[in-house]
Amino acid sequence: MTVNLLDFDLEGLAVFCDGLGEKRFRAVQLFRWIHQKGASQFDDMSDLAKSLREKLKGIACIQAMPVVSQHMSADGTIKWLFDVGDGNAVEAVFIPEADRGTLCVSSQAGCAVGCRFCSTGHQGFSRNLTTGEIVAQLWFAEHFLRKHLKRDERVISNVVMMGMGEPLQNYNALVPALRVMLDDHAYGLSRRRVTVSTSGIVPMIDRLAQDCPVALAVSLHAPNDALRDTLVPLNLKYPLAQLVAACHRYLAHAPRDFITFEYCMLDGVNDSDACARQLVARIQAHPGAWCKFNLIPFNPFPASGLLRSKPDRVQAFAKILNDAGVITTIRKTRGDDIDAACGQLAGDVKDRTRVMVRMERNRNLHAPLLAASGNQAEEVSA
Ligand code: SAH
Numbered sequence: 329m330t331v332n333l334l335d336f337d338l339e340g341l342a343v344f345c346d347g348l349g350e351k352r353f354r355a356v357q358l359f360r361w362i363h364q365k366g367a368s369q370f371d372d373m374s375d376l377a378k379s380l381r382e383k384l385k386g387i388a389c390i391q392a393m394p395v396v397s398q399h400m401s402a403d404g405t406i407k408w409l410f411d412v413g414d415g416n417a418v419e420a421v422f423i424p425e426a427d428r429g430t431l432c433v434s435s436q437a438g439c440a441v442g443c444r445f446c447s448t449g450h451q452g453f454s455r456n457l458t459t460g461e462i463v464a465q466l467w468f469a470e471h472f473l474r475k476h477l478k479r480d481e482r483v484i485s486n487v488v489m490m491g492m493g494e495p496l497q498n499y500n501a502l503v504p505a506l507r508v509m510l511d512d513h514a515y516g517l518s519r520r521r522v523t524v525s526t527s528g529i530v531p532m533i534d535r536l537a538q539d540c541p542v543a544l545a546v547s548l549h550a551p552n553d554a555l556r557d558t559l560v561p562l563n564l565k566y567p568l569a570q571l572v573a574a575c576h577r578y579l580a581h582a583p584r585d586f587i588t589f590e591y592c593m594l595d596g597v598n599d600s601d602a603c604a605r606q607l608v609a610r611i612q613a614h615p616g617a618w619c620k621f622n623l624i625p626f627n628p629f630p631a632s633g634l635l636r637s638k639p640d641r642v643q644a645f646a647k648i649l650n651d652a653g654v655i656t657t658i659r660k661t662r663g664d665d666i667d668a669a670c671g672q673l674a675g676d677v678k679d680r681t682r683v684m685v686r687m688e689r690n691r692n693l694h695a696p697l698l699a700a701s702g703n704q705a706e707e708v709s710a
């Protein structure tokens with residue numbers, strides 16, 4: 329079977345090379361070709377011995393998942409849908425801003441947590457992504473964007489694990505993928521600019537602190553257990569007091585001096601003044617200015633039966649937190665016209681004929697872009 333080299337962090341690649349009788353510096357060279365230069369062909373790796381290139385050709389490959397579709401928003405946001413087989417797809421979203429380029433990456437096809445306000449949660453769980461499939465989203469997007477924007481230097485400066493899935497329920501694949509993102513021989517992203525977002529798997533927050541302490545965002549969404557139980561079912565297992573305490577513990581290891589709490593604003597559900605005050609009390613039970621809030625306007629979808637909070641309600645809620653000294657921002661929605669905003673990443677391609685039609689259309693529309701990326705739509709078989 330062919331080994332996909334996107335599956336390895338540098339240590340893994342060194343072990344793989346060792347198995348071929350190659351020294352560690354060969355693994356570093358290979359790693360740099362793959363991640364810094366975006367090479368997918370061994371023949372392009374000019375400083376590797378020809379004998380090694382031939383050996384690699386027989387046993388290894390460098391390959392992202394096939395792109396099912398690509399949507400560009402008027403605001404510059406780009407969403408890719410990747411085929412991960414068996415009728416499943418996952419999405420990655422690039423969000424350009426003046427001072428940074430952020431890629432929102434998926435960790436699972438579907439999600440088992442089943443939050444009431446999340447379309448991924450409504451889909452149910454299909455499977456964990458492999459390390460290679462997580463890394464491939466960054467590898468593909470970074471090198472696609474460099475070609476597309478004709479830039480030599482890095483385009484993606486930040487990664488947020490806020491696409492589909494619960495990253496801490498795919499821990500063993502996640503950690504090596506984070507290491508690739510951070511590695512100076514690969515993407516060299518700073519720990520402050522790689523964010524894991526979680527619905528609150530308490531023991532895994534503690535493990536992440538030890539294994540790979542990147543920036544942490546926690547999806548809170550409610551100030552008390554009774555309400556959070558109905559929105560994030562995982563709360564029954566890891567109630568708020570435990571979760572908030574774990575976040576506070578994480579601070580000792582975090583690359584930033586705060587944790588970000590995400591709070592999806594749901595009309596008449598969790599957006600009252602009383603909710604805001606309860607939230608302040610809960611946060612201030614731990615001393616210091618140790619967290620920030622990000623209020624996310626809910627992105628509605630029909631099956632949720634929920635509505636987005638009114639803008640003045642969101643403002644009033646933010647004011648209560650800010651006035652109490654809890655720094656709070658309201659997230660801008662981006663890529664609305666291409667369904668690329670939080671919680672809109674559906675990625676469900678159960679109907680293969682529809683996928684093939686979309687890919688056919690996509691091939692015509694985006695042939696030059698796909699060719700530039702080296703990713704062939706033809707790779708998917710029906
Ligand atoms: N599973 C992780 C990361 C993926 S979800 C988590 O839950 O944190 C990324 C963010 O999108 C989370 O904060 C989640 O609560 C939010 N989200 C999900 N559905 C949403 C929706 N319909 N509207 C707005 N935000 C949503």
Ligand code: SF4
Binds near residue numbers: 446
């Ligand atoms: Fe899963 Fe996060 Fe969606 Fe909840 S919000 S269902 S944890 S992806």
